[in-house]
Structures are given as C-alpha cells and as structure tokens.
Amino acid sequence: MPAAPAAPAVPSYEVRAVAGIPEVRPGDDLAALIAAAEPGLRDGDVLLVTSKIVSKAEGRIVRADSREEAIDAETVRVVARRGALRIVENRQGLVMAAAGVDASNTEPGTVLLLPEDPDASAAAIRAALRELLGVDVGVVVTDTFGRPWRTGLTDVAIGSAGVRVLDDLRGGTDDRGNPLSATIVATADELAAAGDLVKGKAAGLPVAVVRGLAHVLGEGSAAADLVRAPADDMFRLGTSEAVREAVTQRRTVRAFTDEPVDPGAVRRAVAAAVTAPAPHHTTPWRFVLLESPRSRLELLDAMRDAWVEDLRRDGKSEESIAKRVRRGDVLRKAPYLVVPCMVTDGAHDYGHARRDAAEREMFVVAMGAGVQNFLVALAGERLGSAWVSSTMFCRDVVRKVLGLPQGWDPMGAVAVGHAAAAPPERPARSAEGFIEVR
Incomplete structure (x- = not known):
C-alpha cells in the first residue's frame, strides 16, 4: 500500500527572551553584550532589541531640569494636547506620546532620548553580530506606543535592518480569488509586538529572538517606511x-x-457654513451653486459687460479696462463657482437711520461668518478657494442672470477647485499686534 501523502506543514514560530544582558551604559558595545549572553542565534532569526538599551549604549542620556523641557527640544510638531499629555512628531519623524522621552530606568535629573537614527542603529547591531557570531539575522529596534482608537500600549518597530518591514499584498488575490487592493501588512510591528510578550517592561529582559519566520528577512526597507x-x-x-x-x-x-x-464636498461645506451665528435666530445665508459650465459662462460674461460699462463711465482707457477685467480670470478659470447670498427677511425695521444701518450690519457680519465657515470647510475637503467681491458690484445683473429673488443680495463669488500648486508660506502673525486690553 502506498504511503499516505505527508500533511502540509503548519506555519509556526517561536519567540523567546534573551537572559543575561547586563545594565547597559554609554559607550558599551551593545552587539558584544548580546553575543556574550549566548542568544543561540541562527541564520534567519529576527533579533528584537528594546530602544532603551540602544539609547543608553549610544549615550542618548541628557541632563534635564524637567522631562517637559526635553520633550520640547525633541518635538517638531504638536499633534494633540490634553493637559500635560502631548502627542507629538519628534525629530525621528515618529508620532508618539512625549516625543519618546523616557525618565524611567535612568539616573535622577536625566532622561533618555530615542536613538538618533534607529534604522542605522539596527544596521550596526546586525553587522556586528555577523562579525561576532557568523550569523545572518534581522534586527528590529522596538519602542512602546499607544495607538489611535485602541486602548493600551504595544511595542512597534522604530528601527530595522534585514527585515522586510511591510508585506505589500496589493495586486494579489485572497483564497477565493478576490483582488487585494489595500492590504499592506506591518510585519516589523507584528514582530515587535510578539517580542514584547516575552521581554516584559520590568523583567530586565530587553532582547528577544523570533525563530521560524526566515521569510520576513530581506533587504531594501527600513522602519522609516512604516x-x-x-x-x-x-x-x-x-x-x-x-x-x-x-x-x-x-x-x-x-x-x-x-x-x-465633488459636488458632495461643496454641500458638506455649505452645511458647515450655515452653523454660523446670525441675528434674531434667522438663517440669512443662501448659496447658489453654479455646477454647469453654461451657467458660469453666462454669469461671468454678464458681469464682465457690466464691469466694462462702469469702467468706461469712469473714463478709464481701453487698455486699463482690459487689465482690470483680467482680474476676473480667477473666476473664469475655476471649475466650480458658488455665489453666497444674504437675505434679510428677519431684519427689524426701526424707522431710524442709525439703528436700521446697524441692523443691516448685523446681517452682513453673520454673512461673513457663514462664508468663512464655508471656506474653512472647503479647505478641510482639500479644495482651494478664492472669495472675490465682483457680484456685490452688479447685484441686479447677478439676480437677473441666475433668476434669484429680489431680496437675495449676492455677497461676492467663491471660486472652488483643486489647487494647481501649494500656496506660498504665510508668515505667522502675533496676536499681540491686534489686541488692546482694558
């Protein structure tokens, strides 16, 4: 009787901590300390090294009167702040709590910073172990992170050498033949989390070895890719x-x-616009969306003709008129136009010039707040915009062309589209120049 076919191998791996790593001090040869602990490394293993001992060996210990000062120095960008807790982007490009500055397991008055270049640190450890032990292993430098939407901490990869940190499955299919279009597995982070289960936070076991996953080894990627x-x-x-x-x-x-x-994006921006404050519980905003090229062209041609007529009445030369009219090109070249209009149906009539003027100003201010909401919401949709005052100078023309009620006052026009280039940097303005305190 022929022998039964062998059962397919079931994937498995093992992960174990490495005992015998002594207290690491600045200037120590970390690879030599790991090799001396006899980790039993084999080709294809992955070595997981806690960033704290890498930082100590590299002398990333600094004097600091307070941890907050050190966090300030390591912070490139504040992502979120809740009281004393800060989530920031640090110098290594990592987004994490407190910039990775650690005040534990270090002398009083000092703090630990993350390795300057964790990928380079991993590469140095890997090369040194190849020299010392004659093995080809992957190395992952790990650190502890919190995560959006998830409670609790886990280790992730912040440095890597000899490991394919991402497994890009896009373009393949699942076992049912369905195309995979978005699946990219964070392999190095999975390895780091596995090692954290055996290293422990206070057990004095800062190094772990994963065996059985030689297929994750490879060149050409680094933890920075994560x-x-x-x-x-x-x-x-x-x-x-x-x-x-x-x-x-x-x-x-x-x-x-x-x-x-996307018309839906514009409508979402309008929904944000109409949350602006307004007098007397009114809703003074109306937004006319010019979604067809024909409607935009008819309006802009009529506005141009009205503008030319005004300029000729002012005695401007034809050359000057042509130059001024070209300012309207921002509206003509935009793929989408919006005409915000103000209605004052709910305004009070005092029969008094000063009070009636103030009443209208209240509605104008509310209209400005609505338009600002609209522009900010468009920016949130990654759409560029330009608020141009043109329609305010020919309201009758705009109402006639667009078929608007007489009580709708056009308050400019907003050109909307995807920006052809990023706008130039705007110098920061100090609030102090715009404040008077009494």
Whole structure:
C-alpha cells in the first residue's frame, strides 16, 4: 500500500527572551553584550532589541531640569494636547506620546532620548553580530506606543535592518480569488509586538529572538517606511488642534487644476457654513451653486459687460479696462463657482437711520461668518478657494442672470477647485499686534 501523502506543514514560530544582558551604559558595545549572553542565534532569526538599551549604549542620556523641557527640544510638531499629555512628531519623524522621552530606568535629573537614527542603529547591531557570531539575522529596534482608537500600549518597530518591514499584498488575490487592493501588512510591528510578550517592561529582559519566520528577512526597507506620509495621513492632528489648524489652512487659491470638484464636498461645506451665528435666530445665508459650465459662462460674461460699462463711465482707457477685467480670470478659470447670498427677511425695521444701518450690519457680519465657515470647510475637503467681491458690484445683473429673488443680495463669488500648486508660506502673525486690553 502506498504511503499516505505527508500533511502540509503548519506555519509556526517561536519567540523567546534573551537572559543575561547586563545594565547597559554609554559607550558599551551593545552587539558584544548580546553575543556574550549566548542568544543561540541562527541564520534567519529576527533579533528584537528594546530602544532603551540602544539609547543608553549610544549615550542618548541628557541632563534635564524637567522631562517637559526635553520633550520640547525633541518635538517638531504638536499633534494633540490634553493637559500635560502631548502627542507629538519628534525629530525621528515618529508620532508618539512625549516625543519618546523616557525618565524611567535612568539616573535622577536625566532622561533618555530615542536613538538618533534607529534604522542605522539596527544596521550596526546586525553587522556586528555577523562579525561576532557568523550569523545572518534581522534586527528590529522596538519602542512602546499607544495607538489611535485602541486602548493600551504595544511595542512597534522604530528601527530595522534585514527585515522586510511591510508585506505589500496589493495586486494579489485572497483564497477565493478576490483582488487585494489595500492590504499592506506591518510585519516589523507584528514582530515587535510578539517580542514584547516575552521581554516584559520590568523583567530586565530587553532582547528577544523570533525563530521560524526566515521569510520576513530581506533587504531594501527600513522602519522609516512604516511612517505614514503627511499627504496620506487623514488624522494628522487631534480634534481641537485640527479645528485651529483648519482656520489657518484656509488660503486664497487663484490657480486650479482641471480635476472636477465633488459636488458632495461643496454641500458638506455649505452645511458647515450655515452653523454660523446670525441675528434674531434667522438663517440669512443662501448659496447658489453654479455646477454647469453654461451657467458660469453666462454669469461671468454678464458681469464682465457690466464691469466694462462702469469702467468706461469712469473714463478709464481701453487698455486699463482690459487689465482690470483680467482680474476676473480667477473666476473664469475655476471649475466650480458658488455665489453666497444674504437675505434679510428677519431684519427689524426701526424707522431710524442709525439703528436700521446697524441692523443691516448685523446681517452682513453673520454673512461673513457663514462664508468663512464655508471656506474653512472647503479647505478641510482639500479644495482651494478664492472669495472675490465682483457680484456685490452688479447685484441686479447677478439676480437677473441666475433668476434669484429680489431680496437675495449676492455677497461676492467663491471660486472652488483643486489647487494647481501649494500656496506660498504665510508668515505667522502675533496676536499681540491686534489686541488692546482694558
């Protein structure tokens, strides 16, 4: 009788801590200390090394009167702040609590900083172990992170050498033949988390070995590849920080690409606009969306003709008129136009010039608040915009062309589209120049 076919091998791996690593001090040869602990390394193993001992060996211990000062020095960008807790981007490009500054297991009055270049640290350890032990292993430098949407901490990879940190499955299929279009596995982070289960935080076991996963070894990638690019980061800021940042990111954009504008994005921006404050519990905002090229062209041609007529009445030369009219190109070249209009149906009539003027000003201020909300919301949708005053100078023309009620006052026009280029940096303004305290 023929022998039964052998059962397919069931994937498995083992992970174990390495005992015997002494207290690490600045200047120590970390690879030599690991080799002396007789870790029993074999080709294809992955060595997981806690960043704290890498930092100590590299002398990343600094004197600091307070941990907060050290965090300030290591911070490139504040992502979110809640009381004393800060989530920041640090010098290594990692987004994490307290910039990775650690005040535990170090002398009083000192703090530990993360390795200057964790990928380079991993590469140095790997090369030294090859020399000392004659083995080809992968090395991952790990650190402890919290995670958005998840409670609790876990270890992740902040440095790597000889390990394919990402397993990109896009373009393949699952076992049912369905295409995989978004699956990228963070292999190095999975290894780091596995090692954390045996290393422990206070057991004096800062190094672990994973065996049985030789297929994850490979060249050409580094832990820095795990950091999401800013353009792909949908949650770059905390909630309150995002609200403040959104206001400053609202910039006037005057050149757009040909990419179509999502009408749904504009409608979401209108929904944000109409949350603005308004007098007497009224709703003074109306937004006319010019979504067809024909409607935009008819309006802009009529506005141009009215403007030319005004300029000729002012005695301007034809050359001057042509130059001024070209200022309207920002509207003509935009792929989408919005005409915000003010209605004052709920205004009080006092029969008194001063009070009636103030009443209208209240509605104008509310209209400005609504338009600002609209522009900020467009920026949140990654759409550029330019608020141009043109329609305010020919309201009758605008109402006639667009078929608007007589009581709708056009308050400019907003050009909307995808910015052709990033707007130039705007110098920061100090609030002090705009404040008077009494």
